[in-house]
Amino acid sequence: MGAESIRNVALVGPNGSGKTTLLESMLFVTGAIGRKGRIGEGNMVGDSSAEARARQMSTEVSAASLQHEGVRYNLLDCPGSVEFIHEMRCAVIGCDAAIVVVEPALERMIALAPVLQFLDQHEIPHLVFINKMDRSEVRYRDLLDALRKLSSRPIIPHQYAIGRGQDLVGYIDLVSEQAFAYRDGAPSDQIPLPEEYRERETAARTEMLETLADFDDDLMEKLLEEEEPTEEEIVRELRKTLGADQVVPVFMGVAEQDKGVRRLIQALAREAPDPALHAEALDLDMRGPALAQVLKTYYQPHAGKLSLVRIWRGRIRDGMTLSEMRVGGLYRLFGSQTQPLEAAEAGDIVALARMEDAHTGGLLFEGEAPEDVALPSVEPAKPMFAFAISATNRSDEVKLSAALAKLIDEDPALKLEHDAELQQTLLWGQGELHLRVALDRLKNKYNIGIEVKPPRTPYRETIRRGTEAHGRHKKQTGGHGQFADVKIRIRPLARGEGFDFENKIVGGAVPRQFIPAVEAGAREYLRKGPLGFPVVDVGVTLFDGQFHTVDSNELSFKLAVGLALKEGLPKCGPVLLEPILAVTISVPSDYTSRTLQLVNQKRGQILGYDSKPGWPGWDEIKANIPQGEMHDLIISLRSLSQGTGFFDWEFDHLQEVPDRLQQSVLDQAREAAE
Numbered sequence: 001m002g003a004e005s006i007r008n009v010a011l012v013g014p015n016g017s018g019k020t021t022l023l024e025s026m027l028f029v030t031g032a033i034g035r036k037g038r039i040g041e042g043n044m045v046g047d048s049s050a051e052a053r054a055r056q057m058s059t060e061v062s063a064a065s066l067q068h069e070g071v072r073y074n075l076l077d078c079p080g081s082v083e084f085i086h087e088m089r090c091a092v093i094g095c096d097a098a099i100v101v102v103e104p105a106l107e108r109m110i111a112l113a114p115v116l117q118f119l120d121q122h123e124i125p126h127l128v129f130i131n132k133m134d135r136s137e138v139r140y141r142d143l144l145d146a147l148r149k150l151s152s153r154p155i156i157p158h159q160y161a162i163g164r165g166q167d168l169v170g171y172i173d174l175v176s177e178q179a180f181a182y183r184d185g186a187p188s189d190q191i192p193l194p195e196e197y198r199e200r201e202t203a204a205r206t207e208m209l210e211t212l213a214d215f216d217d218d219l220m221e222k223l224l225e226e227e228e229p230t231e232e233e234i235v236r237e238l239r240k241t242l243g244a245d246q247v248v249p250v251f252m253g254v255a256e257q258d259k260g261v262r263r264l265i266q267a268l269a270r271e272a273p274d275p276a277l278h279a280e281a282l283d284l285d286m287r288g289p290a291l292a293q294v295l296k297t298y299y300q301p302h303a304g305k306l307s308l309v310r311i312w313r314g315r316i317r318d319g320m321t322l323s324e325m326r327v328g329g330l331y332r333l334f335g336s337q338t339q340p341l342e343a344a345e346a347g348d349i350v351a352l353a354r355m356e357d358a359h360t361g362g363l364l365f366e367g368e369a370p371e372d373v374a375l376p377s378v379e380p381a382k383p384m385f386a387f388a389i390s391a392t393n394r395s396d397e398v399k400l401s402a403a404l405a406k407l408i409d410e411d412p413a414l415k416l417e418h419d420a421e422l423q424q425t426l427l428w429g430q431g432e433l434h435l436r437v438a439l440d441r442l443k444n445k446y447n448i449g450i451e452v453k454p455p456r457t458p459y460r461e462t463i464r465r466g467t468e469a470h471g472r473h474k475k476q477t478g479g480h481g482q483f484a485d486v487k488i489r490i491r492p493l494a495r496g497e498g499f500d501f502e503n504k505i506v507g508g509a510v511p512r513q514f515i516p517a518v519e520a521g522a523r524e525y526l527r528k529g530p531l532g533f534p535v536v537d538v539g540v541t542l543f544d545g546q547f548h549t550v551d552s553n554e555l556s557f558k559l560a561v562g563l564a565l566k567e568g569l570p571k572c573g574p575v576l577l578e579p580i581l582a583v584t585i586s587v588p589s590d591y592t593s594r595t596l597q598l599v600n601q602k603r604g605q606i607l608g609y610d611s612k613p614g615w616p617g618w619d620e621i622k623a624n625i626p627q628g629e630m631h632d633l634i635i636s637l638r639s640l641s642q643g644t645g646f647f648d649w650e651f652d653h654l655q656e657v658p659d660r661l662q663q664s665v666l667d668q669a670r671e672a673a674e
Contacts, residue, residue: 004274006347008074008310010092013101014111015080015643018131020046020058022101022255023077026265029258032066045335046077050444051437059084059437060411061091061296063308063333063349071269074349076295082114082643083434086380086413087296089118090360093376094295094310094349096278097242097268098126104136109146110588110617111644117615120152122376123245123281125273128155129264130252137165144250149616151248156208158249158267160201162194171252171260172197174205175234182259212237215246235270243273275347279312282375286346289366290314290322293375295349297360299406299445303338306331306351307358312375314366316350317343322364328354360412380413382648383428384634387435388456390425392449403446407438414438422456431634456672457628459665460577460654461531463538466491469568473560484556485546486510486518490568493537495654499523500539510545514557518542521558525565530574532669536654576662579627582652584620585637586612587645592619594640602629624652
């Protein structure tokens with residue numbers, strides 16, 4: 001089967017829009033499955049993992065393939081929750097088109113923004129399927145207008161609804177100008193075009209043709225001369241403009257009842273771009289050796305590691321060598337099932353077994369590494385939520401390390417951080433749901449229970465004023481003893497200056513060879529000050545001291561300066577500092593005022609807000625927020641923004657903890673230490 005007979009399509013859209021139901025319907029109406037599964041029964045081809053079925057939602061990319069009327073459809077069902085958006089992005093860049101599945105609810109349309117923005121940014125052709133049309137009383141043209149406000153590409157209706165809600169009858173195909181009525185369990189029947197819809201159909205079709213004509217001079221000339229284009233010409237224009245990601249056609253139906261699904265599949269065959277067109281757009285030389293890209297990594301209990309790959313060029317055979325790894329099996333995926341293959345051609349999406357060093361997003365190549373290839377790639381979004389984790393059973397600690405490595409290999413949006421200072425292991429992700437699913441995988445796949453706690457905050461302390469201090473270390477144990485005597489000045493530094501050491505010794509009161517030991521001893525002691533935290537922005541000046549020609553050594557002077565600091569620091573007005581993060585919050589404009597209130601509740605300082613570039617209907621809020629208030633920020637933000645809000649952050653500066661909070665922080669730190 002040549003590349004022109006393959007359609008690689010990702011199903012994307014907000015959580016709950018019905019992507020997995022649409023996948024199931026597409027498989028059913030084409031005969032790929034004999035009976036449809038149901039979400040509540042946990043027997044669907046997609047969402048086959050235990051974590052997905054427990055939540056009745058997609059938590060990772062599910063792949064399925066079908067062949068219908070001479071066309072191979074490779075379908076990737078992507079999670080809709082923004083917390084798994086990296087899964088979607090990695091899968092979509094290997095597809096040639098995407099079906100954006102949406103619900104006919106105006107208030108939920110804004111959740112499309114992250115998906116549409118990514119598709120437009122990477123110029124991935126996409127069409128919209130408005131699902132669940134039997135559940136909405138919203139006028140069809142209002143749904144189209146809502147989509148137009150979110151898309152940077154022209155939205156053109158391919159179909160127009162007849163009726164709505166419980167009175168949904170069918171649709172008008174704007175290409176052929178024929179009307180169809182839905183039938184339960186069967187293809188639609190052609191019916192006469194209802195007279196009351198003729199004016200609306202004419203207006204929608206004219207709008208579609210005029211939009212297409214913006215990209216084709218010949219079509220524009222025909223319209224100006226009032227010459228009617230043929231159906232074949234319109235389909236050709238739709239295929240050309242969709243393949244170039246210039247327009248977004250809109251289809252509709254009820255996937256749960258298979259309504260509109262057959263027509264959608266026909267449109268994919270006629271109008272969606274084939275793999276060769278995508279490769280051409282990437283300027284990929286198809287004459288080179290085999291080249292593939294990993295779209296998703298799976299670890300399966302019996303099959304081991306599977307790498308879902310898009311073959312960009314060449315032919316891949318079972319047993320051949322790619323990137324110095326032998327292909328240990330070649331499969332077509334069908335949910336959790338695998339169908340063995342001997343070989344696969346350019347343009348196909350298949351799974352390769354036991355490619356241990358292959359990673360999601362990485363390239364696999366035959367022979368030498370290609371130097372002139374620039375394929376689309378996706379950087380993981382910066383983590384926004386973390387748990388401090390530890391194995392419930394101490395004996396699982398070694399096993400946990402290997403399991404986490406596999407978990408992160410499957411999902412690169414996860415990040416592991418070992419915090420030596422606070423003695424905590426942090427698992428970072430895109431939100432609480434993201435991490436809960438990851439922890440469930442640890443339990444289900446590797447039988448490792450995990451205890452979780454909120455991350456501890458890396459507080460610091462500093463001083464408000466200076467003082468002088470004296471430290472003497474003297475120890476006699478027979479033979480050589482230990483002796484050192486130092487006098488120091490302790491002074492506060494400007495915020496962010498760290499530590500400064502000055503040597504003001506004159507006359508050899510402390511020999512030169514012991515000066516570095518005094519500085520080293522000061523640095524060591526300042527790792528934990530009188531409040532129990534590392535001390536910063538402090539200067540130490542050594543101005544006098546004594547030594548013994550026999551008993552003095554480096555250790556003695558380290559201990560002596562520690563005693564001086566122990567005496568002096570409590571007299572300097574020690575104060576607790578907290579890290580302040582520079583946070584950029586992105587949120588739909590309708591939720592900006594509530595987000596500003598949330599920032600205030602988190603003791604944040606709002607620096608300003610403006611419209612978000614390239615995101616119609618979204619705002620960007622810049623603020624400084626204490627790190628100690630950040631743990632559940634993403635939970636609150638998603639709660640108030642229908643699960644759409646997100647943020648980026650970086651460390652900015654240290655700031656004094658308010659007096660009213662300082663004691664509670666110290667009490668919590670003491671309890672944690674105990």
